[in-house]
Amino acid sequence: MSAxxxxxxxxxxxxxxxxxxxxxxxxxxxxxxxxxxxLYLFGWRPAKTSNHGQLVQPPRPLPVAALGASVATQANGxxxxxxxxxxxxDAACVALAEQTxxxxxxxxxxxxxxxxxxxxxTPTPALxxxxxxxxxLVVSAPPPGWQAVLMPGTRHRLFVVDPAGNLMMQYAPxxxxxxxxxxxxxxxxxxxxx
Numbered sequence: 001m002s003a004x005x006x007x008x009x010x011x012x013x014x015x016x017x018x019x020x021x022x023x024x025x026x027x028x029x030x031x032x033x034x035x036x037x038x039l040y041l042f043g044w045r046p047a048k049t050s051n052h053g054q055l056v057q058p059p060r061p062l063p064v065a066a067l068g069a070s071v072a073t074q075a076n077g078x079x080x081x082x083x084x085x086x087x088x089x090d091a092a093c094v095a096l097a098e099q100t101x102x103x104x105x106x107x108x109x110x111x112x113x114x115x116x117x118x119x120x121x122t123p124t125p126a127l128x129x130x131x132x133x134x135x136x137l138v139v140s141a142p143p144p145g146w147q148a149v150l151m152p153g154t155r156h157r158l159f160v161v162d163p164a165g166n167l168m169m170q171y172a173p174x175x176x177x178x179x180x181x182x183x184x185x186x187x188x189x190x191x192x193x194x
Contacts, residue, residue, distance in 0.1 A: 050186075051169070051183050051186075052171070052175065052176065052179025052180065052182060052183050053158075053160065053169040053170060053171045053175065053179070053180065053183055054169065054170050054171070054172075055168065055169055056167050056168055056169060056170060059162070059166035059167060059168040060166065060167045061165055061166055061167075062082075062146070062161055062165055062166070062167050063143065063145075063146075063165075064080075064161070064165050066143035066146075067117075067140045067143065068140065071117065071138055071140050074115055074138060075115050075117065075138075077163050077193075077194055078113060078114060078115045078163060078194055079113055079114050079115070079160065079161070079162060079163060079184070079187070079188070079191075079194050080114070080115050080116075080117055080159075080160070080161035081100045081103070081104065081114055081115070081116045081117070081158060081159075081160065082117050082119065082150075082158070082159040082160070082161050082167075083096055083097055083100065083116075083117070083118045083119065083156055083157070083158055083159075084118075084119040084120075084142065084146070084150045084156065084157070084159060085120075085150075085155045085156030085157060086155070087155055087156065088120060088121070088122040088123075088124055089118060089120040089122075089123060089124050089126075089127045089156065090124065090156075091126065092155070092156065092173065093118070093120070093127070093156040094124070094126045094127055094130055096156060096157075096158060096173070097116065097118055097127070097130055097134075097137060098130065099177045099180075100116050100158065101116065101134055101137070102177065103177055103180055103181045103184065104116060106181055107181070107184060107185065107188065110185075110188045113188055113194050114184070115136075115138065116136065116137050116138065117137075117138045117139075117140060118137065118138070118139045118140070119140055119141070119142040119146065119150075120139065120141070120142070120156075121141055121142060123139055127139060150167070155173055156173065157170060157171060157172065157173050157175075158170070158171040158175065158180065159171075160183075160184070160187070162191075162193070162194070163191075163193045163194030164193065169183065
């Protein structure tokens with residue numbers, strides 16, 4: 001007489017409910033990874049992002065040290081709100097500098113992580129008056145070659161430079177200050193540098 005075959009060794013063995021639960025659990029955890037990997041491999045990107053500014057792709061390194069030792073010391077390891085353009089700093093430029101101060105102050109505890117810099121070859125009396133009111137505003141002449149990095153042919157606009165010295169975001173001249181603040185708040189919240 002032969003011994004009865006074990007149910008685990010037969011080709012028609014059934015999956016038990018415990019094994020079914022284990023397979024379902026593994027499927028639940030591995031399915032999102034597989035879907036995400038497939039989307040990445042096929043190059044899918046979201047159509048809309050949550051940032052209000054335009055990301056500079058790829059980020060461009062800016063020679064902050066070329067602004068001079070005093071400016072480079074103040075900007076070292078800080079996020080920079082950089083206002084730059086081809087023309088002299090007119091009334092719109094001064095208004096933008098005032099807006100950046102309001103944005104910086106509204107960030108409350110995080111405001112010390114930012115520095116504001118206006119790059120202009122010809123400072124105007126209005127800009128000098130604003131700098132007298134706000135001593136933390138740095139006004140500097142742009143070193144040679146900076147216009148090529150900062151989108152030549154543009155009127156004054158706001159740029160965000162990360163603590164590593166990379167130009168990483170820009171805003172249109174008519175950008176909403178609330179959107180700029182929201183972007184900076186998110187950057188400072190998730191950034192471990194600066």
